[in-house]
Amino acid sequence: MALPTRGCDSGRPVSRGDRLKALSIRQPWAWLIAAGCKDIENRGWRTRFRGRIYVHAGRRFDHRSLASRPLRRPGLLDEQAMSVVSHLARSWRMSAIIGEVDIVDCVDHSDSPWFTGPHGFVLANPVLYETPIRCMGKRSFFQPQMEEAQA
Numbered sequence: 001m002a003l004p005t006r007g008c009d010s011g012r013p014v015s016r017g018d019r020l021k022a023l024s025i026r027q028p029w030a031w032l033i034a035a036g037c038k039d040i041e042n043r044g045w046r047t048r049f050r051g052r053i054y055v056h057a058g059r060r061f062d063h064r065s066l067a068s069r070p071l072r073r074p075g076l077l078d079e080q081a082m083s084v085v086s087h088l089a090r091s092w093r094m095s096a097i098i099g100e101v102d103i104v105d106c107v108d109h110s111d112s113p114w115f116t117g118p119h120g121f122v123l124a125n126p127v128l129y130e131t132p133i134r135c136m137g138k139r140s141f142f143q144p145q146m147e148e149a150q151a
Contacts, residue, residue, distance in 0.1 A: 022054035022144040024137030026062035034099030034128040040120040059095040096132035
């Protein structure tokens with residue numbers, strides 16, 4: 001299967017021919033990252049990696065963490081984003097590549113309202129795909145094996 005054309009919001013292709021690594025992230029955090037709402041991915045481990053990755057929506061929804069976080073804090077998410085998060089909790093298809101983002105730093109402290117630590121991957125230039133690409137996830141960074149589109 002041909003991988004999707006990589007690009008930024010303007011649709012201009014990125015001039016790399018290499019395949020991207022992927023990082024599996026539970027929903028709704030994966031969607032919030034690819035949609036440009038969440039600028040930090042919290043992890044228990046550091047990374048030296050910098051560059052573009054696929055955002056993989058894991059097969060599980062993070063209900064426990066979602067319930068414990070005050071997503072309705074003023075300025076964190078608008079009503080449209082909250083509506084999407086609620087919809088994701090009920091119906092989102094998991095285990096798919098849903099977009100791309102750049103990892104630009106790894107920090108131990110941040111002023112971002114999304115940072116909970118202990119480490120945060122600082123993210124930039126997100127792209128949310130119109131159509132998710134089915135793919136099984138793995139822990140840490142991985143080379144995705146995307147399934148062929150069914151005819």
